[in-house]
């Protein structure tokens with residue numbers, strides 16, 4: 503595989519991330535089309551980057567620079583590695599693939615290497631081989647998911663990694679919390695927020711993305727940021743579950759309803775049709 507042929511492959515998320523957008527993508531794409539032209543594109547809860555890669559595949563980012571961020575340091579390690587030295591990441595993943603097995607998995611899980619490319623490849627390796635592709639951490643920020651039961655996990659999808667790397671060349675990737683979007687976004691920009699969802703029931707919450715939960719006060723703070731962006735002339739779109747809290751926090755904006763099946767419970771493996779809210783300020 504040469505780097506030239508990588509351009510023929512259209513990139514998809516290279517991590518399996520809870521909250522990947524599935525059927526919501528089409529609606530989101532329509533929202534983005536309605537916001538064009540925009541100057542810059544911001545995704546402050548980037549996760550697996552489902553919408554970013556979809557927009558790239560469909561040529562909808564135009565010349566806009568992308569600001570991709572998330573507060574999960576492991577995730578950002580993986581993005582930065584793929585962006586800066588995808589061949590280095592691929593070489594390391596090939597090694598993981600050759601050595602993969604139960605003992606090897608738990609040894610990799612236990613140690614966070616100091617080298618940034620080693621860290622990036624470790625995150626991708628664990629993500630592809632762990633149970634359910636979850637990226638759950640304990641209160642000390644340690645990855646604690648057991649080995650998954652995949653017969654032949656796609657540890658090193660070289661073509662997609664190269665294509666993702668090409669797409670990420672236009673992006674500024676940073677670990678930071680969502681409210682910092684206020685320091686980056688300006689009039690004419692577009693922001694897409696995909697926060698951890700407000701739980702539809704007590705048992706359905708999944709807040710294990712990283713240390714610390716995303717509760718009511720975070721949802722309220724996010725609605726405050728949404729309001730400030732609106733006042734600044736920034737176009738903003740947000741997806742969340744259609745709960746009384748979300749309806750009341752965004753009552754001043756257009757709220758569309760989309761029926762989608764998502765993994766929403768704490769095990770992340772039970773799926774059902776739930777109503778999702780698509781909020782926009784334009």
Ligand SMILES: C[S@@+](CC[C@H](N)C(=O)[O-])C[C@H]1O[C@@H](n2cnc3c(N)ncnc32)[C@H](O)[C@@H]1O
Nearest residue numbers: 519521547549550551552573574679680696711
């Ligand atoms: C619903 S997921 C995003 C899914 C993503 N759109 C995708 O396509 O995979 C929510 C993301 O928010 C991140 N997150 C949680 N709290 C955050 C915070 N305070 N600031 C920024 N990101 C946060 C999590 O690490 C997770 O990646």
